[in-house]
Amino acid sequence: MKTPKRIEPLVEDGLVDEVLRPLMSGKEAAVYVVRCGGELRCAKVYKEADKRSFRQAAEYREGRRVRGSRQARAMARGSKFGRKEQEQAWQNAEVAALFRLAAAGVRVPRPYDFLDGVLLMELVDDGEGDVAPRLNDVELHPDDARAFHADMIREIVKMLCAGLVHGDLSEFNVLLGPDGPVIIDLPQAVEAAANNHAFSLLERDVRNMAEYFGQFAPELKYTRYAKEMWALYQAGRLTPHSVLTGEFAEPEDAADIDAVMREIKAALAEESRRQAMRQAAEDGGDAEPTPPWLR
Numbered sequence: 001m002k003t004p005k006r007i008e009p010l011v012e013d014g015l016v017d018e019v020l021r022p023l024m025s026g027k028e029a030a031v032y033v034v035r036c037g038g039e040l041r042c043a044k045v046y047k048e049a050d051k052r053s054f055r056q057a058a059e060y061r062e063g064r065r066v067r068g069s070r071q072a073r074a075m076a077r078g079s080k081f082g083r084k085e086q087e088q089a090w091q092n093a094e095v096a097a098l099f100r101l102a103a104a105g106v107r108v109p110r111p112y113d114f115l116d117g118v119l120l121m122e123l124v125d126d127g128e129g130d131v132a133p134r135l136n137d138v139e140l141h142p143d144d145a146r147a148f149h150a151d152m153i154r155e156i157v158k159m160l161c162a163g164l165v166h167g168d169l170s171e172f173n174v175l176l177g178p179d180g181p182v183i184i185d186l187p188q189a190v191e192a193a194a195n196n197h198a199f200s201l202l203e204r205d206v207r208n209m210a211e212y213f214g215q216f217a218p219e220l221k222y223t224r225y226a227k228e229m230w231a232l233y234q235a236g237r238l239t240p241h242s243v244l245t246g247e248f249a250e251p252e253d254a255a256d257i258d259a260v261m262r263e264i265k266a267a268l269a270e271e272s273r274r275q276a277m278r279q280a281a282e283d284g285g286d287a288e289p290t291p292p293w294l295r
Contacts, residue, residue, distance in 0.1 A: 006045045007032065009116050016043065016120070023131065028187065033123060041112065044119040046091050094187040095119055097164055104162035105240070107155055107182045127178030135171035135181065135212060136281075145216035151180045152209045153225050156202070158240045160233055164189045165198050169205035170270075171212040172277055192233065199230050204266055224248040 003011055003019045010016040016034045023031040023042065032043045091114075098111040098121065110122040124132045140148065152174070159166060166189055173185040192198045206226035214221035223246035231248070232238035 004030075004032065004045065006116065006118055007034070007043055010043065010113075010118055010120065013115065015113055015115065016041075019043070034120075036112075036120070040123045042109070042121050042123045044121065046117045046119070091117060091119075091187065093189060094185075097186040097189040101159060101162055101164065101183075101186075104158055106158045106162065107151075107177075107180065108186070109182065109184060124175050124177050124182050124184075126176070132175040132177045132182065135174045135176060138176055140213070140216045142217040145213040146220065148176075148181055149209060149213040149217070149220050152213075153206070153229075153244065154240075155181065155183060156205060156209075156225075157229055157238065157242060157244070159183075160192055160202065160229060161238055161240050163192050165192050165195075165202045166205050167201040170208045170274070172274075199226075200262070200266070202226055202230060203263075204270065207267070208270065 001019055001021060007016060007019055011019075016036055018035040020033045020035055020040070023033050025031075027047075029044050029046045032045065034041055034043045095111060095114045098108055098119075101108045102110055109124055111119065112122070113120045126132045135148075156166070156169070166183065166186065168185065168188045169183070173183070175182040175184055190198055190201060192202075195201075203226040206229075210220050210223055210225075225244055225246050227248040228244050228246070229238055229242070232242055
């Protein structure tokens, strides 16, 4: 196929030999299968801010570093320069998170290079040459659901030990590779120690995994891993090898009604988002039946 203009610099620099086909066009980027020497990889081409619909919520941006005071002031004012800087910071966040998590042993696509808004990374397959399916696209035996849920809890723990929370984890951005689940889509990853929303985002990530796998193994819906791992993290005792029980005893204090209401609202909003995504999938919005790398 004809090389997309945004990928041309990678071809000129010898990073990509050939663009084979589009894989997916999502809200924030388009992904292509490319050939690099004897390997197939993915080129994720980020869309410009005015051409995509993903909102960079303030809760995700909190605690992120910017290059300098000038950039910070421009981003705060929302000027054209500030929006450009904010967009660059958003893209850089995913690239930095991928390199950081890969180095920590978290199951994420291996990143190779980032040039002019194009991220070159590993193509995760299913072990038989096809693109790995999303969790949302598979039916699981209860025993497999329990095993994959345990895998995901371990990966979330490893992410937290590396100082990051995914922030938008669901069955739509986890691929099922030959060695187990692979976590994708990380532009909204937050710093656990620097973001006041980190725990609520972690709790939502963990709840989403429990709700999804709980369709096949209902007891998983009642686990409480988020509070357990966060308590260990705050105490400085969480490690990638920490043995968790999925249980957590609340302090014997008065109930926090506001916190309960926030959790209920978050759960309702999440269910509404999932229904919207399922409806979009049923309407045939994807170019291919193969599972996308993006939402």
